[in-house]
Amino acid sequence: MAKKEEIMEAAKETAKKVATKVAQKAVDVAEAALDAAAEVVKEATTPIITPEMAKIPAGPLELKWTNYKNHQKLVNPANKRRLDVIVVGTGLAGASAAASLAEMGFNVLNFCIQDSPRRAHSIAAQGGINAAKNYQNDGDSVYRLYYDTIKGGDYRAREANVYRLAEVSNNIIDQCVAQGVPFAREYGGLLDNRSFGGAQVSRTFYAKGQTGQQLLLGAYSALSRQIGKGKVKMYTRYEMLDIVLVADENGEKRARGIIARNLVTGRIERFFAHAVVVGSGGYGNTFFLSTNAMASNGSAAMQMYRHGALFANPCYAQIHPTCIPKHGDFQSKLTLMSESLRNDGRIWVPKKLEDAKRLQAGEIKGRDIPEEDRDYYLERRYPAFGNLVPRDVASRAAKERCDKGYGVNNTGLAVFLDFSDAIQRLGKDVVAQKYGNLFQMYEKIVDENPYENPMMIFPAIHYTMGGIWVDYELQTTVKGLFCIGEANFSDHGANRLGASALMQGLADGYFVLPYTIQNYLSDQIGVPRMSTDLPEFAEAEKAVQDKIDKLMAIQGKRSVDSIHKELGLIMWDFVGMGRTAEGLKEGIKKIDAIKKEFWTNVYIPGEANSLNNELEKALRLADFIEIGRLMAVDALHREESCGGHFREEYQTPEGEALRQDDKFAYVGCWKYMGEDAEPQLIKEPLDYEFTERKTRNYKN
Amino acid sequence: MRKFKDGETITVEPWRSRAFPVIKDLMVDRGAYDKIMQAGGFVSVNTGGVPDANAIPIPKPVADEAMDAASCIGCGACAAACKNGSAMLFVSAKVSQLALLPQGKIEAAARAKAMVAKMDELGFGNCTNTGACAAECPKSVSLANIARLNREFLSAKFKD
Numbered sequence: 001m002a003k004k005e006e007i008m009e010a011a012k013e014t015a016k017k018v019a020t021k022v023a024q025k026a027v028d029v030a031e032a033a034l035d036a037a038a039e040v041v042k043e044a045t046t047p048i049i050t051p052e053m054a055k056i057p058a059g060p061l062e063l064k065w066t067n068y069k070n071h072q073k074l075v076n077p078a079n080k081r082r083l084d085v086i087v088v089g090t091g092l093a094g095a096s097a098a099a100s101l102a103e104m105g106f107n108v109l110n111f112c113i114q115d116s117p118r119r120a121h122s123i124a125a126q127g128g129i130n131a132a133k134n135y136q137n138d139g140d141s142v143y144r145l146y147y148d149t150i151k152g153g154d155y156r157a158r159e160a161n162v163y164r165l166a167e168v169s170n171n172i173i174d175q176c177v178a179q180g181v182p183f184a185r186e187y188g189g190l191l192d193n194r195s196f197g198g199a200q201v202s203r204t205f206y207a208k209g210q211t212g213q214q215l216l217l218g219a220y221s222a223l224s225r226q227i228g229k230g231k232v233k234m235y236t237r238y239e240m241l242d243i244v245l246v247a248d249e250n251g252e253k254r255a256r257g258i259i260a261r262n263l264v265t266g267r268i269e270r271f272f273a274h275a276v277v278v279g280s281g282g283y284g285n286t287f288f289l290s291t292n293a294m295a296s297n298g299s300a301a302m303q304m305y306r307h308g309a310l311f312a313n314p315c316y317a318q319i320h321p322t323c324i325p326k327h328g329d330f331q332s333k334l335t336l337m338s339e340s341l342r343n344d345g346r347i348w349v350p351k352k353l354e355d356a357k358r359l360q361a362g363e364i365k366g367r368d369i370p371e372e373d374r375d376y377y378l379e380r381r382y383p384a385f386g387n388l389v390p391r392d393v394a395s396r397a398a399k400e401r402c403d404k405g406y407g408v409n410n411t412g413l414a415v416f417l418d419f420s421d422a423i424q425r426l427g428k429d430v431v432a433q434k435y436g437n438l439f440q441m442y443e444k445i446v447d448e449n450p451y452e453n454p455m456m457i458f459p460a461i462h463y464t465m466g467g468i469w470v471d472y473e474l475q476t477t478v479k480g481l482f483c484i485g486e487a488n489f490s491d492h493g494a495n496r497l498g499a500s501a502l503m504q505g506l507a508d509g510y511f512v513l514p515y516t517i518q519n520y521l522s523d524q525i526g527v528p529r530m531s532t533d534l535p536e537f538a539e540a541e542k543a544v545q546d547k548i549d550k551l552m553a554i555q556g557k558r559s560v561d562s563i564h565k566e567l568g569l570i571m572w573d574f575v576g577m578g579r580t581a582e583g584l585k586e587g588i589k590k591i592d593a594i595k596k597e598f599w600t601n602v603y604i605p606g607e608a609n610s611l612n613n614e615l616e617k618a619l620r621l622a623d624f625i626e627i628g629r630l631m632a633v634d635a636l637h638r639e640e641s642c643g644g645h646f647r648e649e650y651q652t653p654e655g656e657a658l659r660q661d662d663k664f665a666y667v668g669c670w671k672y673m674g675e676d677a678e679p680q681l682i683k684e685p686l687d688y689e690f691t692e693r694k695t696r697n698y699k700n
Numbered sequence: 701m702r703k704f705k706d707g708e709t710i711t712v713e714p715w716r717s718r719a720f721p722v723i724k725d726l727m728v729d730r731g732a733y734d735k736i737m738q739a740g741g742f743v744s745v746n747t748g749g750v751p752d753a754n755a756i757p758i759p760k761p762v763a764d765e766a767m768d769a770a771s772c773i774g775c776g777a778c779a780a781a782c783k784n785g786s787a788m789l790f791v792s793a794k795v796s797q798l799a800l801l802p803q804g805k806i807e808a809a810a811r812a813k814a815m816v817a818k819m820d821e822l823g824f825g826n827c828t829n830t831g832a833c834a835a836e837c838p839k840s841v842s843l844a845n846i847a848r849l850n851r852e853f854l855s856a857k858f859k860d
Binding site: 187207225 | 702723724731733737741742743746747748750756757758763767773797798804
């Protein structure tokens with residue numbers, strides 16, 4: 001009897017278990033179906049930007065720009081005089097745009113936060129500028145520059161834009177030489193070239209290690225000429241704090257001016273123009289420590305974003321592999337060593353862990369390690385490109401070695417960049433001629449002679465490929481609001497190749513915007529100059545004033561920089577070189593906490609209505625916090641690794657980035673939905689017509 | 701800074717020059733340098749319509765010399781170091797760079813006169829060849845540029 005009962009009991013138990021399992025399975029299936037359905041609904045409701053909306057001209061790739069120029073609308077000289085254009089920023093993009101527009105006859109109001117237009121951060125670029133001149137007869141062409149750029153960007157840039165960039169690259173070199181930019185030359189008197197990462201030809205033009213400076217001075221001299229002629233009105237030490245939109249007769253809002261703060265007097269002023277062009281640079285300083293100038297900021301971009309412009313691909317930030325490593329907690333910025341150094345320098349770490357330990361303890365120096373104990377890991381992993389792999393690849397490889405414990409300085413976060421081979425091969429004099437000022441700069445900062453002991457380098461935030469979404473005309477989704485240079489997202493995809501930033505800034509400013517803006521302005525010739533007493537201007541000014549008053553009233557306990565440093569650490573740890581879903585979620589939580597801390601506990605000394613550096617920094621930090629969050633949100637949504645965005649979940653067994661082309665071959669654009677609301681995702685699919693997507697291979 | 705010993709005194713002061721008024725603390729207004737540049741520190745070419753870059757060959761030594769002059773960063777140390785508050789090194793660097801290159805030669809005479817006149821107008825002092833400017837210059841811009849400026853300026857005046 002007992003047995004029967006036992007059997008019954010066991011059977012009941014089993015049945016129960018099976019039933020539970022079946023039920024659980026049904027629930028799982030239902031849940032999965034719900035998830036899938038939600039995904040489908042989300043997919044169906046995610047707005048799409050079509051090529052028509054992006055105003056990409058029809059026709060074959062190499063004819064798109066020509067077709068555009070042949071059919072765009074122009075403004076005649078008499079009407080140009082009646083139109084005003086505001087240009088914010090005086091870097092390569094801003095200065096070249098302001099100068100070119102003024103030469104054409106428009107009245108330009110040009111603003112910069114520095115004390116002189118020549119102090120824009122473009123000045124710091126060292127290595128060079130690309131162009132498809134094929135002066136070296138090594139098989140270069142417009143197509144090849146296009147292909148290298150789009151491949152280097154991990155196939156996440158727009159084909160039409162990149163091709164145009166490659167096309168006008170040659171005009172830039174001609175223009176700069178005509179301005180008197182002293183590019184390096186061969187003994188025959190013709191221009192010299194060097195090679196840069198991600199390319200197998202020598203197409204980089206350079207002026208010692210100060211190419212950015214010389215190009216910016218070229219644009220600055222063109223700008224100065226127009227200021228002297230009165231065609232550009234220059235406002236230095238002015239910071240744009242808002243954009244003013246005014247509705248036209250059809251109710252469509254158009255950018256008609258800006259609100260700017262005079263940084264010397266603290267006065268808030270209003271400016272009108274028929275169109276507004278923003279070339280305010282990137283947002284790399286979100287990370288606090290970066291190679292960007294201290295004043296570089298993302299506030300202009302955030303103002304555009306809040307007025308309806310889309311923020312595209314915020315998570316694409318470039319980590320540059322060759323920066324001087326961080327040396328202490330009181331450091332406020334990092335210094336870049338030019339990528340051109342990788343032409344002749346070889347990157348290595350010790351093969352043996354115990355050598356690395358002794359280097360970290362300071363017991364030996366790099367030169368003490370014999371050749372056979374050095375691991376030239378880039379040459380080992382990527383034989384075809386060696387030390388000249390693109391930046392994202394080189395940075396991750398350095399991180400990989402350091403994570404494994406092979407770092408070579410006291411923090412264990414550095415690798416060697418060694419010139420001893422080049423010095424033996426070329427002689428010290430040739431090396432000094434090529435890189436002298438970089439070596440001198442390194443010695444000044446680190447107090448070590450790079451001719452005798454290998455340089456130490458480590459990756460740092462350097463450039464942001466993401467930025468404000470613009471169409472083919474460089475116009476944002478707000479009518480009359482244009483965005484150029486690093487501030488926009490357009491040409492570099494998920495990763496920028498070296499010597500391409502200068503190219504893009506000048507392409508936008510000299511050769512693209514001055515054309516495309518006319519297509520917009522030709523409709524505006526009937527619009528009279530507006531008074532800045534309009535209610536739209538008054539409201540915008542009041543909003544700015546209210547924000548400043550709110551910040552000044554907090555009077556908390558923490559300095560702006562201390563909060564910014566904390567934000568930077570979170571960004572580096574959770575939204576840095578290796579990202580994970582878990583880490584990003586954690587990061588977003590921490591950024592939200594920082595936002596709360598900032599708005600309740602920041603302390604700004606001094607007064608708002610006078611020169612006040614802390615207030616300037618606080619206004620910028622308020623926006624950096626928002627950008628940081630947006631970067632994390634975008635990085636979390638992009639479940640793939642591409643270019644500067646590396647999600648640890650998506651990598652090949654060898655640790656290379658793994659793209660998910662079927663799901664993420666689009667530009668991720670974010671629309672502002674309100675101060676505390678989550679932004680809305682809008683996609684611009686990148687359906688390639690002319691280029692085949694391949695796995696980026698720099699191995700063979 | 702690493703060359704200083706603990707306890708040593710470091711004197712910090714704003715650029716001292718009549719043409720650089722102090723704004724606040726260490727901040728000065730160096731706008732005068734921009735104004736000199738606006739008077740003639742450029743080659744008068746518009747965007748577009750220029751010849752191919754290699755159509756203007758420039759001997760390497762000339763290009764290198766122009767590059768050395770062009771490395772001026774416009775910091776103002778030269779004028780601040782000069783007991784006369786002279787901006788000659790700054791002006792001469794730009795005049796030299798453009799006078800050396802064929803692109804800039806065409807306007808060389810007009811440029812030298814315009815930039816020197818502007819410099820005088822803005823209250824910078826005269827050059828007495830003390831060389832303090834070149835000694836302080838962080839980019840090692842050489843005094844030879846001042847000699848070249850004098851030559852350019854004089855020959856321009858003789859042509860008048």
